[in-house]
Amino acid sequence: MKTFSFKCATCEEVHSGIPSLGSHAPIYYFSVPEAERAERIFLTEDTCVLDGSHFFVRGCLDFAVIGYEETFSFGAWMSLSEANFERFEALFHIDDRAENEPMGGWLSSRLYPFEGTEKLVARIHFRNHGIRPLIVLEPSDHPLSRCQQEGMSPELLGKILAYYLH
Numbered sequence: 001m002k003t004f005s006f007k008c009a010t011c012e013e014v015h016s017g018i019p020s021l022g023s024h025a026p027i028y029y030f031s032v033p034e035a036e037r038a039e040r041i042f043l044t045e046d047t048c049v050l051d052g053s054h055f056f057v058r059g060c061l062d063f064a065v066i067g068y069e070e071t072f073s074f075g076a077w078m079s080l081s082e083a084n085f086e087r088f089e090a091l092f093h094i095d096d097r098a099e100n101e102p103m104g105g106w107l108s109s110r111l112y113p114f115e116g117t118e119k120l121v122a123r124i125h126f127r128n129h130g131i132r133p134l135i136v137l138e139p140s141d142h143p144l145s146r147c148q149q150e151g152m153s154p155e156l157l158g159k160i161l162a163y164y165l166h
């Protein structure tokens with residue numbers, strides 16, 4: 001099995017392996033002024049509530065990498081309705097939960113270098129044994145959705161990693 005490696009455009013070193021990357025909060029978190037965040041936002045590693053009325057959860061946005069067995073997993077957020085957010089929380093510590101229906105919402109993360117990713121329709125699929133749920137984008141012509149359907153090229157992954165690793 002080939003190990004993914006690439007020559008980094010930022011530091012010019014060769015990096016091996018595919019690190020897990022992600023965003024620590026949904027995109028809307030960053031639009032709230034820093035001084036107001038403590039009061040308006042409830043944030044954990046997996047859940048976020050904004051102004052008591054906007055609900056977000058974290059999952060894994062996974063991509064096959066063309067020519068490699070390893071996947072690239074980006075920790076991303078998506079919005080949920082209040083009812084589905086409550087369902088997410090109720091299932092959070094349940095070990096055997098993969099049989100539950102996936103839930104729909106919108107992606108609430110950006111992924112460099114893609115534009116307009118924060119409004120893509122997505123579904124979140126539960127996984128067992130405490131593994132973060134999987135975010136699957138609705139198939140569309142958006143380049144990020146196509147990457148998830150068709151796999152990501154090693155060149156693009158190298159570009160993404162060079163951006164986030166430094």
Ligand SMILES: [Zn+2]
Pocket residue numbers: 008009010011012013015162165166
């Ligand atoms: Zn580097």
